[in-house]
Amino acid sequence: MQNSQLMQQIQFIVEIDRLKQVLRQTLLMDGSRRENSAEHSWHLAMMAIVLADYAPAGVDMLRTIKMMLVHDVVEIDAGDTFCYDVQGNGDKTARELQAADRLFGLLPITQAAELRHLWDEFEAQETPSSRFATALDRLQPLLHNQHNKGGTWQLHGITGDRVLQRMQPVEMGAPQLWPFVTQVIEDCIAAGYLNPAPTKPVGVE
Amino acid sequence: MQNSQLMQQIQFIVEIDRLKQVLRQTLLMDGSRRENSAEHSWHLAMMAIVLADYAPAGVDMLRTIKMMLVHDVVEIDAGDTFCYDVQGNGDKTARELQAADRLFGLLPITQAAELRHLWDEFEAQETPSSRFATALDRLQPLLHNQHNKGGTWQLHGITGDRVLQRMQPVEMGAPQLWPFVTQVIEDCIAAGYLNPAPTKPVGVE
Numbered sequence: 001m002q003n004s005q006l007m008q009q010i011q012f013i014v015e016i017d018r019l020k021q022v023l024r025q026t027l028l029m030d031g032s033r034r035e036n037s038a039e040h041s042w043h044l045a046m047m048a049i050v051l052a053d054y055a056p057a058g059v060d061m062l063r064t065i066k067m068m069l070v071h072d073v074v075e076i077d078a079g080d081t082f083c084y085d086v087q088g089n090g091d092k093t094a095r096e097l098q099a100a101d102r103l104f105g106l107l108p109i110t111q112a113a114e115l116r117h118l119w120d121e122f123e124a125q126e127t128p129s130s131r132f133a134t135a136l137d138r139l140q141p142l143l144h145n146q147h148n149k150g151g152t153w154q155l156h157g158i159t160g161d162r163v164l165q166r167m168q169p170v171e172m173g174a175p176q177l178w179p180f181v182t183q184v185i186e187d188c189i190a191a192g193y194l195n196p197a198p199t200k201p202v203g204v205e
Numbered sequence: 206m207q208n209s210q211l212m213q214q215i216q217f218i219v220e221i222d223r224l225k226q227v228l229r230q231t232l233l234m235d236g237s238r239r240e241n242s243a244e245h246s247w248h249l250a251m252m253a254i255v256l257a258d259y260a261p262a263g264v265d266m267l268r269t270i271k272m273m274l275v276h277d278v279v280e281i282d283a284g285d286t287f288c289y290d291v292q293g294n295g296d297k298t299a300r301e302l303q304a305a306d307r308l309f310g311l312l313p314i315t316q317a318a319e320l321r322h323l324w325d326e327f328e329a330q331e332t333p334s335s336r337f338a339t340a341l342d343r344l345q346p347l348l349h350n351q352h353n354k355g356g357t358w359q360l361h362g363i364t365g366d367r368v369l370q371r372m373q374p375v376e377m378g379a380p381q382l383w384p385f386v387t388q389v390i391e392d393c394i395a396a397g398y399l400n401p402a403p404t405k406p407v408g409v410e
Contacts, residue, residue, distance in 0.1 A: 005258075009255050009256060013248075013255055013348065017234040017349075019247075020248075021237070030222075030226075035225065036244065038243075038248065039241065042224075042244065042250070043243065045247070045270075046218070046274055047218055049271060049274065049275075050217060062270075069247060115254075147219060177211075
């Protein structure tokens with residue numbers, strides 16, 4: 001029995017190697033290539049450790065780190081959906097639910113439930129840990145875009161108002177970091193990495 | 206003061222992005238490219254979660270996961286040293302100590318000490334958590350080489366006796382996983398992915 005459990009666990013470990021080949025839109029800080037979802041997850045887990053002092057009351061650090069490690073595994077089947085892609089986000093939930101069933105289902109049943117619960121908690125955004133996790137998940141690409149001089153924003157024509165809106169979960173999940181986020185956005189606009197909100201054309205109400 | 210602490214932490218978070226560009230010898234499971242040390246660290250942290258049932262008494266799971274995330278950060282300055290490279294391993298310790306001083310030194314002093322302590326503990330191999338962590342760090346590339354049909358072994362002419370020796374920390378740090386490891390090595394030899402130990406040429410004592 002233990003042996004068959006181990007074989008299921010090894011199969012899962014082998015399968016998730018594929019997350020290293022799921023590319024996000026975000027470029028590395030030096031702009032040299034796109035980031036993959038496995039290294040992104042590592043970076044977020046490191047951020048949870050380093051920024052633990054700014055976690056609000058009620059955040060469970062082990063749970064947050066596990067959530068950061070697990071939260072993108074579904075992308076192995078569902079792919080990464082660019083956050084500003086309205087169409088792609090339309091069926092994102094259905095694709096990811098199916099992926100969660102298959103991928104976590106590779107594990108022994110109690111462990112499958114444990115990891116699935118972590119992912120469900122992250123998706124539901126109802127606990128301090130999951131909100132803090134999402135705050136970090138938003139902050140990280142902001143830092144990337146700041147350091148690679150507006151990479152994704154420039155490529156896709158994303159303006160400052162949309163970035164500010166996208167960063168709202170930081171205000172919710174890690175309020176102590178919010179002044180830093182607004183400062184980075186201002187700095188990026190001032191540096192020309194990010195265009196400010198479009199203004200209404202003359203004559204349009 | 207808090208603001209200057211946050212700036213140090215952000216600087217560290219930005220700096221460690223470079224771990225995504227440190228290439229290991231190991232190929233991905235499908236053999237398509239070399240693995241980098243950031244995605245490798247993510248994979249190990251996931252293995253710690255998934256294989257927690259096989260952790261010996263005294264293993265602290267949060268500590269082990271943090272160790273897996275942090276253990277390769279020094280490679281940003283020191284580079285990855287191939288485990289079978291005798292010359293490269295000669296000055297590895299000195300290079301990595303210097304790297305640890307600089308990289309962890311970017312952080313506020315108490316946090317620098319905390320992360321440095323994690324890395325020192327991993328290097329010293331005196332605690333159950335650090336031994337379990339190293340067991341996983343050895344097991345992971347074994348699985349890679351099994352699935353990519355002997356990638357690194359074939360490239361560098363590594364034989365089964367050396368792999369078995371390299372895997373010894375699994376017997377020490379995760380003894381329940383040792384029978385699995387020896388089975389994988391036998392399977393890889395049988396499949397032709399790994400050459401058995403060289404035999405002495407005729408006439409040589």
